[in-house]
Amino acid sequence: MTLAQTSTDFTSCSDCNIRYRAVCATCDTDELRRLEDIKYYRTFDAGQPIMFEGDDMNFVASVVSGAARLSRTLPDGRLQMLGLLLPSDFIGRPGRDTVTYDVEAIQKVTLCCFRRKPFEDLVATTPHIGQRLLAMSLDELDVAREWMMLLGRKTAREKITCLLSLIGRRTASLHLQPIADGLSFEMPMSREAMGDYLGLTIETVSRQMTALRKDGVIELEGSRIITIPDLAVLMAETGDDADGGMLA
Amino acid sequence: MTLAQTSTDFTSCSDCNIRYRAVCATCDTDELRRLEDIKYYRTFDAGQPIMFEGDDMNFVASVVSGAARLSRTLPDGRLQMLGLLLPSDFIGRPGRDTVTYDVEAIQKVTLCCFRRKPFEDLVATTPHIGQRLLAMSLDELDVAREWMMLLGRKTAREKITCLLSLIGRRTASLHLQPIADGLSFEMPMSREAMGDYLGLTIETVSRQMTALRKDGVIELEGSRIITIPDLAVLMAETGDDADGGMLA
DNA sequence: CGTTACGTTGACTCCCGTCAAGATCCGTGG
DNA sequence: CCACGGATCTTGACGGGAGTCAACGTAACG
Structure with missing residues (x-):
């Protein structure tokens, strides 16, 4: 049983299967180069925790392959899944320094990670990343509300x-x-x-x-x-x- | 019974009670002036619809005072409220041209409105607005997920x-x-x-x-x-x- | 007053949760 | 090859929490 691994592999962003769907989708070549400078890959096996609620948020990431889930648990153990993360989905929240949900791999998952601070600097200085992140967040909000309808009624x-x-x-x-x-x-x-x-x-x-x-x-x-x-x-x-x- | 009114009043942004909490919170004076050029006020009485699901989204807005709600209804009439909009909350979604939920006033509400297209141009050209919108969207996402936990479990x-x-x-x-x-x-x-x-x-x-x-x-x-x-x-x-x- | 919207309470039903017992699948090892 | 154990899934019996239907209060307002 291995824990999460930091891969030594390196895939060029231009060859990435989520190049045109992830947070980097609308980046120009210069912006992409800056992202490429700070990225690294990690993989997690099915069932492995990726982040725990309350942890320091040291990195943010895009899901490259596999699947993960967001969930939260009440003190008495009742659990609710809050999101399903599939390739191109983004994990983490720039501007916040603790994690607010548990994140867990539900299949073997590969993440394209960025340390939080350098990534936040990029968001502040490269407009395309912020705009893309906004569009993705609004999509997630629609999904969450669709799910509220389902859960409630x-x-x-x-x-x-x-x-x-x-x-x-x-x-x-x-x-x-x-x-x-x-x-x-x-x-x-x-x-x-x-x-x-x-x-x-x-x-x-x-x-x-x-x-x-x-x-x-x-x-x-x-x-x-x-x-x-x-x-x-x-x-x-x-x-x-x-x-x-x-x-x- | 009056319908929604476009107010002839004009409040300077610098005097606005949501100046430091709304989408304009982090705008500098120049950005604020550009917003001020395109804004207009509308009020709705309690119970009045503001937008219907499926409508063209002609404008986006900040809630200045009062309260409104987001909801969606299933074909057989079951209704679920999806969001509560209070002063400083934002209505609408740049980048989308139809409304995806019903929006209704639940108290007498005053909105600071912007026609969608000019507002989108502002988002694209003034970084502070986009960044603020991102932060607000992420907050809303947290609220929605908190509510998913409640509705589900x-x-x-x-x-x-x-x-x-x-x-x-x-x-x-x-x-x-x-x-x-x-x-x-x-x-x-x-x-x-x-x-x-x-x-x-x-x-x-x-x-x-x-x-x-x-x-x-x-x-x-x-x-x-x-x-x-x-x-x-x-x-x-x-x-x-x-x-x-x-x-x- | 009467009207109407809003809120409370009761009787009953039923969907879903709980508890429990099997069934099925699958990997491991003798 | 088969036996075993564990995880996953299915099925049954039962109970309770929330929905449904209905009647009755209550407050606001003309």
Whole structure:
């Protein structure tokens, strides 16, 4: 068992798979060179903590590959997942020096890290990074509020179908597959992680998955491989407008 | 009944009560002058819609006084409040041209408005505005995630006590009163609005308020005036760390 | 007054959490 | 190859917390 590693590998920013989606997306060559000067890579295995709530925030980072999650835990142990971090997502907050959520790898994850102070200097002096960070923060805010609607007002079945639709569509677009009936994908998270994300217990998640299977809304191969025979049927179960989810 | 009004009054930015908290907080005199050139005031009465989801976003604005709310409604009518907008909070999103939530006045509210396009030009050319907007967006993101924890994992009683603690502390600090036992304040929202914010029905809100009164956690004078005889008792009911809520 | 919005309370239902027992999968080692 | 143990997932029984439906107070306002 190894702890987090600081990689000796070095990928040029121009060859990076998140070059045009991450915080550096709109940087010109000069700005990119300045970022490149201060970046370093770290990897974490699935299940490893990346930051703890209350820690000093020594670095900020972009997710290059894999997946991580943000969560917070109440004193009595109740846990709520607050965000899912996928390639190109940004971890950390310039201008704040302690971490406000737990961050944990849920798959093997590689981060492109920047020590916080030099990065903050860059934000202050290179307008493109600040602008990009603003746009990304506003996107995250939309996602968080969408999730508030789900957590506050949706039923267990609606929560599950929303998550399946989300993961299915994102996985398809990541692999450049069409979003159409018969869509099949692997769920990247355990039943427990699904519950943590949706504000449900593991038993309720499992029961709803079984119910959806029996109702023909989904097909299961093992517990992780999911096929959607009819997307419209799935979308009709999410509680959202039928067309709202079909776009994009 | 009047609709929203474009005020003929004009308050100089240097005299504005949100001068050092709003999006203009860190502007220098030149930047402030450019903002002043394009601003105009509008007021809305309690209950009036300010923007509808799906509308063109013609303007962005700062709340100068009063209160508004962000909400979204599912096709079948279920509603979730997604944000509470108080003086100095910002409405709208540069870079997006349609509104993504309903915005409604919950008290008589005055907005300092900027047409979107000129404002976006300012964001692109005056670094202080963009930086301030970033900091404010990140604060909002923290608030939204705090609320996700509440909506996903807290009981009705915990949700209510969290809200009472939030409103009580903010009202006290607004009026420069000490946050101490015996704190008394007026609830600025109806039972229905509380339910919309907390993901509860109006009946559950009402029952929990009665239970808290019977248990001596709060005292009620009418339905809106609330006194907290012992803050520590209230905080112990929120589900958070006892100290977490006492700071700030 | 009557009207209307707002708030409280009661009776009942049901969804989801809790507790518990199995089932299934998988890697390890004899 | 099979046995074992642990993690993950499923299923059942049961209870409670919050939603629903309905009636009744209460306050504000014409």
